[in-house]
Amino acid sequence: MKPFRFVRIADAAEAARAAGHDHHAKFIAGGTNLLDLMKLQIEAPAAVIDINHIGFDTIEETPEGLRIGALVRNADLAADSRVRARYPVLSRALLAGASAQLRNKATTAGNLLQRTRCYYFYDTTKPCNKRSPGSGCAALAGFNRIHAILGTSEHCIASHPSDMAVAMRLLGAVVETLKADGTTRQIPLAELHVLPGDSPQTETTLERGELITAVLLPAPPPGKQLYRKVRDRASYAFAIVSVAAIIGEDGGAAMAFGGIGAKPWRVEAADGLRNGDEIADAVLAGAIGHGGNDFKIPLTRRMIRAVLRDAKEG
Amino acid sequence: MGAGMMEQILQITLNVNGQDHALCLDPRTTLLDALRENLDLSGSKKGCDHGQCGACTVLVEGRRINSCLTLAVMHEGEAITTIEAMEDATISALQAAFVEHDGFQCGYCTPGQICSAAGMLREFAAGMPSYVSSNLSAPALDAAEIRERMSGNICRCAAYPNIVRAIEQVAG
Numbered sequence A: 001m002k003p004f005r006f007v008r009i010a011d012a013a014e015a016a017r018a019a020g021h022d023h024h025a026k027f028i029a030g031g032t033n034l035l036d037l038m039k040l041q042i043e044a045p046a047a048v049i050d051i052n053h054i055g056f057d058t059i060e061e062t063p064e065g066l067r068i069g070a071l072v073r074n075a076d077l078a079a080d081s082r083v084r085a086r087y088p089v090l091s092r093a094l095l096a097g098a099s100a101q102l103r104n105k106a107t108t109a110g111n112l113l114q115r116t117r118c119y120y121f122y123d124t125t126k127p128c129n130k131r132s133p134g135s136g137c138a139a140l141a142g143f144n145r146i147h148a149i150l151g152t153s154e155h156c157i158a159s160h161p162s163d164m165a166v167a168m169r170l171l172g173a174v175v176e177t178l179k180a181d182g183t184t185r186q187i188p189l190a191e192l193h194v195l196p197g198d199s200p201q202t203e204t205t206l207e208r209g210e211l212i213t214a215v216l217l218p219a220p221p222p223g224k225q226l227y228r229k230v231r232d233r234a235s236y237a238f239a240i241v242s243v244a245a246i247i248g249e250d251g252g253a254a255m256a257f258g259g260i261g262a263k264p265w266r267v268e269a270a271d272g273l274r275n276g277d278e279i280a281d282a283v284l285a286g287a288i289g290h291g292g293n294d295f296k297i298p299l300t301r302r303m304i305r306a307v308l309r310d311a312k313e314g
Numbered sequence B: 001m002g003a004g005m006m007e008q009i010l011q012i013t014l015n016v017n018g019q020d021h022a023l024c025l026d027p028r029t030t031l032l033d034a035l036r037e038n039l040d041l042s043g044s045k046k047g048c049d050h051g052q053c054g055a056c057t058v059l060v061e062g063r064r065i066n067s068c069l070t071l072a073v074m075h076e077g078e079a080i081t082t083i084e085a086m087e088d089a090t091i092s093a094l095q096a097a098f099v100e101h102d103g104f105q106c107g108y109c110t111p112g113q114i115c116s117a118a119g120m121l122r123e124f125a126a127g128m129p130s131y132v133s134s135n136l137s138a139p140a141l142d143a144a145e146i147r148e149r150m151s152g153n154i155c156r157c158a159a160y161p162n163i164v165r166a167i168e169q170v171a172g
Helices: A012-021 A034-039 A074-079 A081-086 A088-096 A100-105 A108-113 A164-170 A276-283 A296-313 B031-038 B089-100 B110-125 B143-149 B160-171
Strands: A005-008 A025-028 A047-050 A059-061 A066-069 A174-178 A184-188 A211-217 A224-230 A241-247 A253-258 B010-016 B019-025 B057-060 B063-066 B079-081
Touching: A012 A025, A012 A047, A012 A174, A012 A211, A025 A034, A059 A081, A066 A081, A074 A081, A074 A088, A074 A100, A074 A108, A081 A088, A088 A164, A088 A224, A088 A241, A100 B063, A100 B110, A108 A164, A108 A211, A164 A241, A164 A253, A224 A296, A241 A296, A253 A276, A253 A296, A276 A296, B019 B031, B031 B057, B057 B110, B063 B110, B089 B110, B089 B160, B110 B143, B110 B160, B143 B160
Parallel strands: A005 A047, A025 A047, B010 B079
Antiparallel strands: A059 A066, A066 A211, A174 A184, A174 A211, A224 A241, A241 A253, B010 B019, B057 B063, B057 B079
């Protein structure tokens, strides 16, 4: 790791202000992704601001749904009785991700902001436009079976790795933030992550110093909630393809996907469709394989059919 | 700041297995390195150093975490429990059960497996579900649940069947 200055700041506004003044600063919460990247010198912040003592670590009822503090640990969110009862797709998605040790440490906001697991992003001997803008994308002609088929560009085909974010995207989550100037705003999760385009190093719409303080969940939509994940081993692996789904009583579906998009992927135009192939046609419109990940296109189609079948059987 | 910056040294107190230890640490020091290098508690093992193998698992405030993926300076004032915690009844019972059931071959992953199992049993007792729980609200601890809940601990000798038996025995 490169040397850095460590500061613990116990006030959220002060932390945001400090990070706003220093573009080489990073917040640390769980640290499970940041420290991994710092060891590899993919991240080399000059200052690390420990925000574990700012509060925002509880789950509160709102008139519509829940407000999840940014520092609620993934394990606690998955186990929360209200989440288990009303948003089981979120519990299931969280439990499908990482290991128990990591879920005990990783936070709600950190999960949303985790970086891709693209092999070439992690390999500092290889070109990567996300890590080193302008250097090229080694994944395009390289090993790309884990990469995205939707929302990519000629500059980056990395997939977003989160399971949790897929369920939150389906549930219509909104992110609450605190900016360096002390103002707050709400960002629909759909607008938090941005597509790579020609600047894959920019991954979110957050401003310098802007701190996620909570995630708001609206009332759970009616219907059966499911999360289905395909990965290379039975546990503790990122999604090759995952699908979060809510299937209404009339069979109409709403779905969001992990493993296939440059960000958590959702096609609202497919909402309400009952037929798996029709949903797949809508979701996969514009999907592009890059050789190693061509199989994700038919696999996603089969996953859609499977989750519809799960809803009928279960 | 940046290259050539003065390296910061922080004075902290770590509470490990019930004992306070005053330390002066570079903030880059992971909790794992502080335990092994500064406190000579070498039971916690460094496998991958990237949170992928679980050999470094310790308990912080009773919860299992990867000590390689956290900074020591983030844990001032917290109760840290390692494999050396002989007074911890669950850890002691697990150690005996791993010996009885031959839950290892080379033994390198064992301290992490045991600390992880201790944390896992507490999570289960608190009603936390897992990915394989068919009922999120009332999970039951069978072998499939133990395997899923222990998936953050890799054993390259593949002693998994006996690890599961050892944990089953302690789970009762």
